[in-house]
Amino acid sequence: MTTYLRYLLLILCFPLSVLIGPNAVSAAEKPFQRPNILFLFSDDQRADALGAYQNPHIQTPNLDQLAHAGFSFRNAYCMGSIHGAVCQPSRAMLNSGRSLYHVPMDLKGVKTMPQLLKESGYTTFGTGKWHNHRESFQKSFTLGTAAFMGGMSNHLKVPVVDLKDGKFENKRMGEKFSSELFVDATVNFLKTQPADKPFYAYVAFTAPHDPRMPPASALETYKDKQPPLPKNFMPQHPFNNGWMTGRDEALAGWPRQPEVVREQLTEYYAMITHMDSQIGRILKTLKAQGLDKNTIVIFSSDHGLAVGSHGLLGKQNLYEHSMKSPLIFKGPGIPQNESSEALVYLYDIFPTVCDLTQTSVPSGVEGLDLAPIWRGKQKGVRTSLFTTYEDLMRAVRDDRWKLIRYPQINKTQLFDLKTDPAELKDLSEHPEQQARIEQMLTTLKEWQQKTDDKQPLTSEHPKSEKIDLTGRKRKPDAHQPDWIVKKYFDSE
Structure with a gap:
């Protein structure tokens, strides 16, 4: 045998890892491990209602830690609403990746984000508020526990139902505070998840949506240190914006009294603080189960809330405090303690999740992938934003x-x-x-x-912008517990 043939035989008999290095082989053979997605979604939480976002007056240690360990989008918006319950279209847009006038509120005929992941091999789990009809929940989730199909409820008496094998069962009234109820369901789900099958867990809180009835332990956090009034507090909005006396705006009298607004803001913050403590339970369980290393955690809210800003209380306006939400991504491959001022919509989350899970974006999705921003490939995804x-x-x-x-x-x-x-x-x-x-x-x-917004920007017969609500009293709401009615209304 010639020297050349001996050399060729030696090469063929050697393991490939010896010739090109073990890392090259392992990188070539190692398949992409699809990450779990844990989506934490609050209800009515202003973008500035987070300690990590330069607000020293609110206590949110677990969300602060999430922000420090992840990437924040500081200009994240709900596009808007076709009616007073802004949370419904916000969730429809979020779960469809579509803009406001291109998505039905019941998500009929639309591929939802959890539905897409379920069809691509994910176990999809839902708990908490689902404000877009039962059928869309059924098609979206493998299973659900303590799912709430309404818009708002007494936090101690939330009507919930479970989903198993595509059917709803165990309809009941929740016997715990809403945030605890939904987190119990999530913790139990996480404890049963195998390491070799990815999951998508959608945890939609009803806090801090009113009725603002925080547990006493959370309210104690703010004893003797109520948050200050918003910088843009006003006794009354300076003109009639067309929605001055709707349900949300009737939760306090006119003119807005500073002590009443501060009390409501304290309760609002306490609701968020309590929710934050429950989120801590989820994150602790995720780590204890060894799932944290391959889980993308997303935190956001459906929109903001005025709570005294501009003389308003609700979300039925287009000021920053009502349309902006916190938005955090944390997990493998995502930079820590960084942020972007890019203009983004909540419905951009859908294609971003597709990127993170290597799932094809379905037709009809209008949102834009945000991952290139934290990867340093681009500074933004749009130059203007419409609400x-x-x-x-x-x-x-x-x-x-x-x-x-x-x-x-x-x-x-x-x-x-x-x-x-x-x-x-x-x-x-x-x-x-x-x-x-x-x-x-x-x-x-x-x-x-x-x-496809058909609204003219000018009226041929404009209404008067003048309005004076001085002396008008607040109105009790059907969802408010008796003790809240007594506290706020019996004295008037």
Whole structure:
């Protein structure tokens, strides 16, 4: 045998790992391990109601830790709503990846995010608030425990149901505070998950949505240290925006009393603090089960809430406090303690999850993948962002300027968010801003055309913007427990 043949035989007999190194073989042979997705979703939580987001007046240690260990999007928005229950369209958009005027509220005929993951091999689990009808929950989840099919409820008496083998069963009234009820269900689910099959867990809290009835232990946290009034607190909104006396706005009298707003804000914060403690139980279980290393944790909320800002209480307006939500991604491959000011929608989460799980994005999804932002490949996904509420308000913003248009009263507001993030100084009457207003109105109309919003921006017969609600009292709500009615209403 020649020397050449001996050398060739030696090469063929050697293991490939000896010739090119063991890492090359393992990298080639090791398949992509699809991550678990744990989605924590609160209800009515303002983007600034988080300690990690420079708010020293609220206690959220577990969410703060999540933010420090993950990547935050500081300009995350709900696009808006076609009716007063903003949480319903927000969740429809989130779970479909579609914009407001392109998605039915019952998600009929739409591929949902959990449905897509279920069809691609994930175990999908849902608990808590599902405000988009029973059938869409059935098609989306492998199983569900303590699922709430409504919009709001007494937190100690939440009507819930379980899902098993595609059928609902065990309809009952929850016997624990809502956040504890949903977290118990999640903890039990996590304890049964094998390491070799990925899961998607959707945990949709009803906190801090009213009725604001925090457990005494959470309220004690704020004893003798109530949070201050919002910087943009007003006794009454300066003009009639068209939704001044709706359900949410009737939860306090007019003019708004500082002590009443501070009390409601304290209860609101306490609800979030209690929810945060329960989220801590989930994260602790995730780690104890050895699932944390391959789990992407997402935290967000369906929209914000005024709670006294601009003289308003609810989310039926287009100010930053009501349309923005916290948004955090944490997990393998995601930078720690970093953030972005990119303009994003909550429905961008859908294609981002597709990226993270290597799942094809279905047709009809309009959201944009956010992962390239934290990977350093791009700074943003859009240059402007559009929000809308009923036929009453339309808004558009870019990286600095924001315009709000009120079609029913032919009124425009313009804010410089860089110098005035609290939206206190309306610049719409300044002569030097008229060209900017025209340009932003053009951008707004482009968004309307793109999203099939048919609302005219001008009324031929405008309503009066003047309104005076002085002396009007708050109204009790059917969902409020007797003790809340007694506390707030019997004295009036």
